[in-house]
Amino acid sequence: MNKEGMFLGASPLIFERARELRSRETVPEKLLWKRLSKKQLGVKFRRQHPIHCYIADFYCHTHKLIVEIDGASHDGQEQSANDKVRDKSLSAYGIETLRFSNEMVLNNIEQVVQRIMDHIAI
Secondary structure, eight states: OOHHHHHTTOOHHHHHHHHHHHTTOOHHHHHHHHHHGGGTTSSOOEEEEEETTEEEEEEETTTTEEEEEEOGGGGSHHHHHHHHHHHHHHHTTTOEEEEEEHHHHHHOHHHHHHHHHHHHHO
C-alpha cells in the first residue's frame, strides 16, 4: 500500500496529534469504533487517521471515505465553515466525508452504520 497515498503527506506533528486523540476517545467514537473495527463491515477502517493536514475520526482507504463524529463545537458558524473547507480540500483527493452528530451516534447507531454501509456499497 502506498503510504504517501494513504496519508497524503501528513506531517510528524499530525501523526503525534493523532496518537494523542486515539488515547482520548469520546464515548460516541468508542461506540462507533466497536462497529467499524476488525473489518466488521467488510472493509478496514482506521481511527484518528492522519491525512494531509487533518486527522479523520475514521478512514477507509479502499473507499476513500472519512466518517466524522461532530460534537457541539461543530454547530457554530466558524467551525461549520472550517468543516466545509476541510471537506472540499479532501474531496480534491477523491475523498468523501460522512458526518454524524454525537447524538446521532449515541441514539441511532444502527442508522449511522446503515448509512456507512450504504455508502460503501456504492
